[in-house]
Amino acid sequence: ALPDIRNLTLAYALAGADCIDVAADPAVIAAAKSGLDAAEKIAQAAQRSDYNRPWLMISMSAGEDPHFRKAEFDPAICPPDCPRPCETICPAEAIEFSTDFMGVRRDRCYGCGRCLPVCPWGLIAAHSHPTPLDAVAQQVLSQVDALEIHTHVGEYAAFKDLWQTLQPWIDDLHIISISCPDDEGLIDCLKDLQRIIKAPESSASKDLDASGIAVETKLHNVIWQTDGRP
Numbered sequence: 001a002l003p004d005i006r007n008l009t010l011a012y013a014l015a016g017a018d019c020i021d022v023a024a025d026p027a028v029i030a031a032a033k034s035g036l037d038a039a040e041k042i043a044q045a046a047q048r049s050d051y052n053r054p055w056l057m058i059s060m061s062a063g064e065d066p067h068f069r070k071a072e073f074d075p076a077i078c079p080p081d082c083p084r085p086c087e088t089i090c091p092a093e094a095i096e097f098s099t100d101f102m103g104v105r106r107d108r109c110y111g112c113g114r115c116l117p118v119c120p121w122g123l124i125a126a127h128s129h130p131t132p133l134d135a136v137a138q139q140v141l142s143q144v145d146a147l148e149i150h151t152h153v154g155e156y157a158a159f160k161d162l163w164q165t166l167q168p169w170i171d172d173l174h175i176i177s178i179s180c181p182d183d184e185g186l187i188d189c190l191k192d193l194q195r196i197i198k199a200p201e202s203s204a205s206k207d208l209d210a211s212g213i214a215v216e217t218k219l220h221n222v223i224w225q226t227d228g229r230p
Contacts, residue, residue: 002031009035017054024058055145062151063158065133069111075102088117105161141169177223
């Protein structure tokens with residue numbers, strides 16, 4: 001729920017987080033920024049000279065955006081002896097089996113997809129609520145400091161389309177993080193993505209110097225997420 005996002009953001013900020021990642025949703029971003037503002041006031045009141053306001057990051061995906069989908073299943077057909085790994089693995093505690101509620105709490109689910117592969121019976125599905133990327137970008141990218149891009153091996157064209165869509169805002173971001181799960185051809189895929197990022201038309205904004213020669217004014221700070229892989 002949005003109050004939880006606000007309170008968690010406040011707590012992480014005061015604990016010293018450098019960057020806080022949230023879904024690319026205007027309501028979620030507003031809640032997170034409210035938490036950051038509250039944390040800053042608390043830090044100032046406590047005269048914490050070591051406090052630095054964390055960057056606010058949003059996540060977007062090449063192709064279908066997992067942050068704009070919800071997990072769904074019918075709890076009535078779940079086998080009673082199922083160990084329910086979906087409930088355990090959900091980071092948002094959106095899946096619940098209790099006397100008061102059984103199923104997915106839609107207001108908590110942010111579509112990470114972790115529950116889909118762990119269901120022993122394959123009963124969980126994800127239903128997307130697509131929003132045009134350019135519309136999402138216009139609404140949210142001007143409000144944040146950093147961006148995480150989720151992609152997969154084989155999504156070269158989708159990544160390129162997303163990168164081109166994001167161009168008006170890219171140079172205003174402090175950090176761009178790329179997340180790509182393991183799959184056959186991963187290294188070649190990452191090299192392809194790097195070529196897209198480093199392409200002359202997208203690697204930096206360009207100005208003319210006094211001699212009329214184009215010069216690069218900004219390069220991107222890119223994090224390639226290895227997620228614990230060797």
